[in-house]
Every structure is written in structure tokens, then in C-alpha cells.
Amino acid sequence: MRPWARLLIVFGVVTPLVGFLAYGFTRDPREIPSPLIGRPAPPFTLPLMDGGEMKLEDLRGKVVFLNFWASWCPPCRAEARLLEASWRRHRGEDVVFLGINMQDREEPARAFLREFDITYSNGIDAGNRIAIDYGIWGIPETFFIDRNGRISYKHIGALDAEIIHAKLEEARQGVVSRREGKGDYRSIQ
Amino acid sequence: MTTARSSRARTGRLLAALVGSLLLATAAGAKEDLDARVREIAAGLRCPVCQNLSVTESPSEMAREMRALIADQLAAGNSPDEIRAYFVSKYGEWILLSPTARGFGLLLWVLPGLGAVMGLGGAAWVLRRWARRGAAPPAPVDAAALARVRALVHEAPSALPPEGARLVEGLRELEFDHRAGALSAHDYEELRTLYETRAALALASLTEPPRGAPAEGATEAPRAERAPGAPAFRAWRWVAAALFLVGFGSAIGFFLPQAVRLRDGGSITGGFLTGTGNAALPVESRDLPALLEQGRRAMDAQDLGRALRLFQRALEVDPEHPAARAYLGLILLRGGHPDRALTEFDRALSREPKSAQALWGKGLVLSETPGKTGEAIRTWEALLAQDLSREDRDHVGSVLARARQRLEQEAKPAQKVSR
Numbered sequence: 001m002r003p004w005a006r007l008l009i010v011f012g013v014v015t016p017l018v019g020f021l022a023y024g025f026t027r028d029p030r031e032i033p034s035p036l037i038g039r040p041a042p043p044f045t046l047p048l049m050d051g052g053e054m055k056l057e058d059l060r061g062k063v064v065f066l067n068f069w070a071s072w073c074p075p076c077r078a079e080a081r082l083l084e085a086s087w088r089r090h091r092g093e094d095v096v097f098l099g100i101n102m103q104d105r106e107e108p109a110r111a112f113l114r115e116f117d118i119t120y121s122n123g124i125d126a127g128n129r130i131a132i133d134y135g136i137w138g139i140p141e142t143f144f145i146d147r148n149g150r151i152s153y154k155h156i157g158a159l160d161a162e163i164i165h166a167k168l169e170e171a172r173q174g175v176v177s178r179r180e181g182k183g184d185y186r187s188i189q
Numbered sequence: 190m191t192t193a194r195s196s197r198a199r200t201g202r203l204l205a206a207l208v209g210s211l212l213l214a215t216a217a218g219a220k221e222d223l224d225a226r227v228r229e230i231a232a233g234l235r236c237p238v239c240q241n242l243s244v245t246e247s248p249s250e251m252a253r254e255m256r257a258l259i260a261d262q263l264a265a266g267n268s269p270d271e272i273r274a275y276f277v278s279k280y281g282e283w284i285l286l287s288p289t290a291r292g293f294g295l296l297l298w299v300l301p302g303l304g305a306v307m308g309l310g311g312a313a314w315v316l317r318r319w320a321r322r323g324a325a326p327p328a329p330v331d332a333a334a335l336a337r338v339r340a341l342v343h344e345a346p347s348a349l350p351p352e353g354a355r356l357v358e359g360l361r362e363l364e365f366d367h368r369a370g371a372l373s374a375h376d377y378e379e380l381r382t383l384y385e386t387r388a389a390l391a392l393a394s395l396t397e398p399p400r401g402a403p404a405e406g407a408t409e410a411p412r413a414e415r416a417p418g419a420p421a422f423r424a425w426r427w428v429a430a431a432l433f434l435v436g437f438g439s440a441i442g443f444f445l446p447q448a449v450r451l452r453d454g455g456s457i458t459g460g461f462l463t464g465t466g467n468a469a470l471p472v473e474s475r476d477l478p479a480l481l482e483q484g485r486r487a488m489d490a491q492d493l494g495r496a497l498r499l500f501q502r503a504l505e506v507d508p509e510h511p512a513a514r515a516y517l518g519l520i521l522l523r524g525g526h527p528d529r530a531l532t533e534f535d536r537a538l539s540r541e542p543k544s545a546q547a548l549w550g551k552g553l554v555l556s557e558t559p560g561k562t563g564e565a566i567r568t569w570e571a572l573l574a575q576d577l578s579r580e581d582r583d584h585v586g587s588v589l590a591r592a593r594q595r596l597e598q599e600a601k602p603a604q605k606v607s608r
Contacts (some may be wrong), residue, residue: 007429018437022444032237035281042279074493077525082557103250116525128254135279137237137251162595163559188238189250 030187032137033120034154039175041066041145042133046100046123049110054098054121056149061145063171064145065164068125068136069085071103071112075184077159086164087120094147095168097121102131102139103188131188138185144171152176157183228258230269234276235286243286334389341388356388475506484516493520511541518550527554548572549585556588562596 036042041064046054053160055066067083069076097120101109106124113122125131134143137156144153144167152171155163163181170177228245234255236247244252244259255276262272276284288294342360363384367377474480484499497520503513518533531554537547548568555565569589573582 003426011433014504018440022440027352029240032280032283035278078523081524081527127257128251129258132251132255132258133279135237135281136282136591154482162591 011052020101029184030138031156032135034135034180036135036151037154037180038145038150041143041149041151042130044130044133046098046125046130048121048123049101049106049113050121055125056109056145059096059139059145060149061147062094062096063147063168064143065095065168066100066134066143066145067098068100068102068131068134068139070102070188071108071138072104073139073186075186077112077116078184079140079158080112080118082159082161084116084118084120086161086168089165090168091120094172098122100130102128102136136188138187140185144168146171146174146176148174150174150176153181155183156183157181157185212287216511223260223263226263226269227256230259230263230272231256233273233286235284237280237284265335329353331389331393334392335385337392338385338388353388353391356384356391358382360388360446474502476504477506477510480506481510481512481516484513488516488520493523496520509536511537511544512546514540515544515546519546522553527557530554545572545577545581548575552588556592562592562599566592566596 005033041056043056045056048054065087070079071077083097083099090097099118099120099122101122102125109122109124112118128136134141140156141157142155142159143151144155146152152175153167154177155167159181160183167177195248231244231252232246234244236242236244236249236252236255238249239247242252244255259272262275263269267275273285282288282294288297290298322459338357338360341357342364363372363377363380366372367374372380480499482504484496484503487493487496487499496516500513500517500520503510504517507513514533514537518530518537521527521533522530530550534547534551534554537544538551541547548571551567552568552572555561555568566589569585569592572585573589579583
């Protein structure tokens, strides 16, 4: 074989391999792409912290903002005030904000709600069953559910106001996002 | 009568105990059976909150709940395949430790086998080439020397140099093997030619003057044949290899630091591998610049707790230090206390009106407060007037542009916001 041909073969094998490895370094190994976007939101019945319970099916016809959180998670704290502000801005419309507390204890969770003066409904997901149903792997994780009960957008990590308003508007119009969003998050236990 | 009754009662009790223990045993057996089935399914699932642990092995809370869920679903009569399909529908194919042999997953199954086959094939091919090259027609040697070797083989042992004696001995064994039928005619011919040539060469080198003129040196012949053209090609190959190494090294040096987040102390492993540990400053230090530097690093490493302790210590040393106040504010803001953060930023700015960190943080707080976007924009504009690195300047510029856009939209509330 000609020497240049041999060199070409070596380069042809080594370059893609190195490129593949380099690409691997740019990925977040914890990230799990969700297969749920565009699919019907898994139904659940959530016992609420101020009594009563909330069935997701009963919210059909409304846009649902579903936020998984825990009191020990700094990005959840960072976005808490913003979520409450967005809720107050949108509460007159056909929008429901719902918080699901997970991997937490009830006392710090209640203290968290008091501290940030949260007025939208919150419940505790005992046994993480709802979390597993939604494929949660880090918090905060937020799902936007459109009027037909379909997940239109998913965001892992802290949200900002612009994304909330834009994605609520998209959910209202039934527009499904192609990609999920990402911000500062904490891995769950 | 009484004894008969009591004995019957005793038998009854005994029977009850027997049945009870049998029931317990079967219950325990069923429990063990269920546990084994749960473990089997969980072993094929990847724990979503760990790095490369199965749900069986993971000690995490999430994995425990997943095992409980599997047990419940098994008890409800679902098949292992249905349970796996459930997890795939929630977490995608990612959750399976061994990917299904379809689409892209098929590649993962096929590639290692393909690689092994190609590697073995390539190795076999190269080995064959080497073997053929080794058996290449040996350099022409003196017919007389060959004849002498043949004579030697059939003669009684004579005084020969060690190498010659070894080769002659080898030839004798070869002939013996051939006669015994252990060697094929082809192999025998090939090996005999090889050995005879070597022996003839050894003899020739013996008869000639040891370090004489290389004029007719049969030993030099093969080396001399390869000479033309070789040095140029080899130099070219070395240059190519060196260029490749330099390129590879530069690429690694460029991409690796970008992809890997440096920990406290600037070392990727934080001194974990070298055992040097991070030369962490004790929080009790009074060295103000060092406290600030370590605090900044802790913030970069997302270790907000340590950063908070370091900046608080810096403020004990100098209660009005503007940078320490500003950083404290940034930590409070991250922790979801914008109002308290704002007071810290204002305190820092009252001492040092040009503090970049305080201006940045104050802008952030104001931009998230409804109706204060205009104020936020003015704060950031003041920040841009300071001496900033190009990266920071670009970042502030883009955030400022977005804030201005939002201000315009807020000014025209009639138009719906849509993106």
C-alpha cells in the first residue's frame, strides 16, 4: 500500500474518533431528553397542602403551569418570587399554576411557601410517583400543559419571566415547542 | 375423657401452628420471589439521578421509589416488558442500560463486533504480510558455501562457531522432522532454504576478514537494496506525525478547558488526584484580598455556602468593603432575596459608586421588579461606562438590549407579547 494511502486511512479513522470524544465533552451527562413533549400530560390527583385535592383532568380547557420544586434547592428559591409574580399577572386568565413539592419535608416546604408568599396551589408528591410519571431527574422542572391536556413545553432549571410569558402564550395557542429549555438546576437525590 | 380432649386440642393447636408456619413460609417465599423479579427489572434500568448505576444498585431515594413502583406494578399483574415500556415512555430510551437493537441503538450493538472483526482481520492481514516478507527469497549466496553447509549437515560434528553449529543442528532436526512426516514438503523446502542461506552467510563471514572491506559482503546486500528513496520517505512521515501530534495537542488544549469546569483552586480535580488538596484559606483569615479572591472562586464553583462565609468574614474585617458587600448581595439574589440584596448593593454603591458588581446586581434586581425596567437600564448603562472586560461588556450589552425591548413592550401594553 502507498504510504499516503495508509496515512489517509489512519487520519480517516482517528479524526472522527477524536471528534466524537470532543463532542462528548460538550454534553451534560446528567441531561435526559424528555419524550413527553407533545404527548398528553400524565394524569394525577394531587393532595393540596391547604386541604382538598387537585385532579389534572379537571383542569382541561385551561393552560396549566406545573412546577416541581423542593425547599432545599437554590434555583427553586431563585425563581420562586418570579413564579408568584407571573401567577399574579396571569391569574385572571384561563391559567392555573400548580406547584408539586418533592423529596422534601413538610415543615420546610410550608416555610418556603410562607417566605415567598406563594398564593397558587401546591401539593406534596409522596413517594415521587407523579415525579416518575413526568420523568423528573432534576429540579426545578416545569411543564406547560395546553388546553387539551398536552405538554407543550418543558423547562429544566430556573425560569425567567420572558420564557414564562412566551410559553404560556404558546400553550394558550396550542403551539408545541420542539426543544426543551434549560437553566440552572439541581440534581435530585 | 379429659385427656382425650386435651390431646385433641393439642393436636389442633399443633395443626394450626403448622398451617400458620406453612402460610408464613409461602408468603416469605413469594416476597423473596417478588424481590428477585424487582431486582431483575431494576438491573436493566439506569438510575436517572446517578452516573452509570442501575436502579438495583443505586442507594438514591429516586431509585428506591422506582423499585417500589416496579414491585407495585408486578403485584398489579403487569409484565416486565410492560414495566420497562412504562419507564421508556417517561424517560426515553435513555433509561435502558442496554439500548434496544433498533435505529441508532442497533449501531451500538453492531459497531463493537464490527470493530473486533475489522481489527482481527487487519491484524491477520498484517501478520501474513510480515510472514511473507520474512520468507522472501533470501539474498543470493555463494553456491560453494551452500554446498559446504549441505556437506556439514551430513558430516560428523566438527569445530564450528556457535551460531553455525546451532544452524547446522537446526537443519539436522528439520530433516529429521521431515522424514518423520511432521513437516510438509513445502514448509520443509522453505525452512531449509532459509537455514542453509543463514548458515552459508555465517560461514562466509567466518572465512572473510571480520571487518574487511564491504566490497563483496553478502551480509550487506539486503540492507543496501532498501536504501534508495527510504530516507526521504521516512522524513516525510516523521513530519506528518509531528504535525498531527501538534494539531491534536492544540485541539485538546483548546477544547478541554472549555468543556471542563475548573474547581476551586484552578485544578480540574481540585487536588483530589494529586493529594495536594485545595489550599483553602481558613475562613478565620484576616487577609482581605485573599478572602475576596477565594470567595469569588467559591462563587464560580457554585459553592455559595462557602462564598457566603468568606464574604461575611471579609465584611467583619472591613464592614463597608464595597466588593464584599456587592458579592454578598449577589449571593442573596441567587438565594431568592432580592430586597435584601438591593440594600447590600446600595450600601456598596454609597461607598464606591462605580462598583461593577454592585451595579450589575442592582440592575438585575430592578429588572425583575415590575415597573422598574427603566431604572435597571440606567443602572446598566452606568455599568457600561466602567472599565469592563470585553466578554462582560458583551454580556451586559445583550442583557441591556433585551431590557430595552421589554421596556418598549411594557410601554405598549395593548400589543400582545408573543415570541
